[in-house]
Each structure stands twice: as C-alpha cells, then as structure tokens.
Amino acid sequence: MATPSAGTPRPGVQVGSASEFSLFFRVRPGHEDDLRDAVQVLQDSPGYRPGDYNLPIATIHEARFVLFDGGTRLLFATSFDGPWDSYMEDFASKPLQLFDSIFRHVEGYEGLPDLTAVKDFILSAQVTAGAYARNYPGTVKEIRKALRVNEAFQQVLDDPGAGDALRHPVLKPLLNEAADA
Template identity: 25%
Template sequence: MTTDIAPVEERLVMAQTVTNQPDGPGRRIGKRGELTMIGNVVPGGAALFRERLPQFQAEAGYWEGRVGTVQDFRILLFDNDTRFILSLVYDGDFEPYLVDITTQAGPWLDAIGTGVLEGYPGMSSPKAAEWVKSLLIPAEFFYVGAPDSTVRDIKRMEKLSKAVGDMLDAAG
C-alpha cells in the first residue's frame, strides 16, 4: 500500500504561528485564543453536574450568544468524577473575554460551577478572575482551522450563504 505524503517543505507551507496571549495565560493563533482549566470536583458535585446538564446544554446557545466570542466550549469530568477539565476556544484577548463571561454569562456559569467545582467563588465575586487564573494551564499544542474568522464572521458567512442559496433556489 502506498501512502502519498507531501514533502516536508510542502507540509510546512500552512504552518500557523502560535503565540502566548498578550494579556494573560493561554495560547493564541490569529484572532483565536485557548483556555484550559483543570481543577477538582467537590464530593457529590459530579452527580449534581449531570443532574443539571440537560439545562446547561439547552441554555448554552443563549448564554454563549450573549458573550459572542466563544468558538467551542467543553467540560469533562475524569478520575472517577473527582477532577474536571474546562476547555474552550474564543475570539480575542484573555482579559476582555474574562470580563465578557463574568458580565454576560455569570448566572449560567454559576449554575454550572456552584456545588460542583472546588473553590468556585461565583462569577460576581471579586475573586472570580483569580480563581480562573489559578486553574489555567496553557495548551502545549493548539491548532485552529480558521484562525482569522471570528464567531461574528462565521455567523455573517452563514447568513450570506443561506441568502445566496435561497436566491439560487428561487431562480432555479
């Protein structure tokens, strides 16, 4: 069986420049930053999280739509439900993102974190930013498929694509 693999020079043409966030922890490629937190789950927190999970999932579009910069967001419980990983990709710099999640999605994040995540102070607490920063671990490897397209750009392209498709369907 032959595998066609391009020469290394050709594979490196699409290399992305990965930098550190200019104003906080995490990596950055183009307009996108990454944030990964690892922490502990309080005893009984996993059951509470899973009980609330359908509501969290159902409301995600609303709350993250208010923030307006989140590309993707995931939370995983592991080590027999004693630890969590929270990981996301967002548009822009770290500090404005932190302000946005606090002001725009605080009630939702409080429902997710209260009684579940060890030490969670609540998004309205003056200690919220300190708590988030204390659990952050910059990614060793980070890649994004469209580093210069923001959530706003993608939504605009989706609307444009639908409008063009509708126009072609009407003309067809």
C-alpha cells in the same frame, strides 16, 4: 503558528484571532452527581443546546465541560476571539447562574461577585495548552456573516428569475466557488 497571547501575560495560546483556554478543577467530594446534573441543565439551556449556535458570549467558538478521573475532576475548555481580558469582561457581564450552578461543585469556588473574583477563580484553574491549532481563520462574527451571506446567495441561486443575472461574467468566480463541493 501558535503563540502565547500578547500584552499583559495572560493564559492561553493564540492562533490568528482566537485563543485557547483550558481550566482544570477538582470536584468537591460527594458533588459528582450534582455536577453532572448541573452540566446537563446547561446543555439543555438556550444557546447551549446542540444546534442552537447562539452562545450568550458571542466571541466563543466552542466550549465543553468534561468530567474525568471517575467524576473527581472537571475540564472546561474553549476557544474565543480577542484578548483574554475582553473575554473575561464579556463572561462576567452575562447572567452567571448556569455557570455558578456548575462551579459551586468544584474546590476553590466561593462565588463570582465581581470581575476580579471571576479572573482570580479562572486563573487558579487555568493551564495553557502545549499545542493549539485551528482548521479555519476568522472570528465568530466573520464566520456568522459568511454563513448569512451564503444562505442569501443560496436563495438567489434558487430563484427562477436569477438565471439571466447569474450569467454575468463578473459572477463567474462566485458561481465557481458555489459549485465547488
């Protein structure tokens, strides 16, 4: 069940360990093409390229920028693990040049000199979702570990010398799960 984040009133709906986060901005008149270019530069940057799976903010499940209303509005939507304040601190501790290059094209942006400015800017554009659902439990850290464990297990399965060990009855549930398509 989706619930508002607990503690200090903060934006977003929380499901399990993750919270949703949606920001809506008005694009400064005449900045549409520059904004599109800035979003493309972000998309082409390490950690943001399709298939990189290594976003600089390690608690983010996914993130997207969407230009809409003929390029006059910008949506930034994401979901992340943990409390909103921790997410903001993590965000503000990273090099923000790529985000600065995007946000400078929206109304109300005057730079992000400190954490208070980051929070104020974000809160000015945030809208809590009416509904939010997830298709899997777990944090980004847990999911990445599960993927590493699966990759290591696949290597064991591919090893020709593993046959005898894999016949041990204690491994039956693991092997049954691995065989499940």
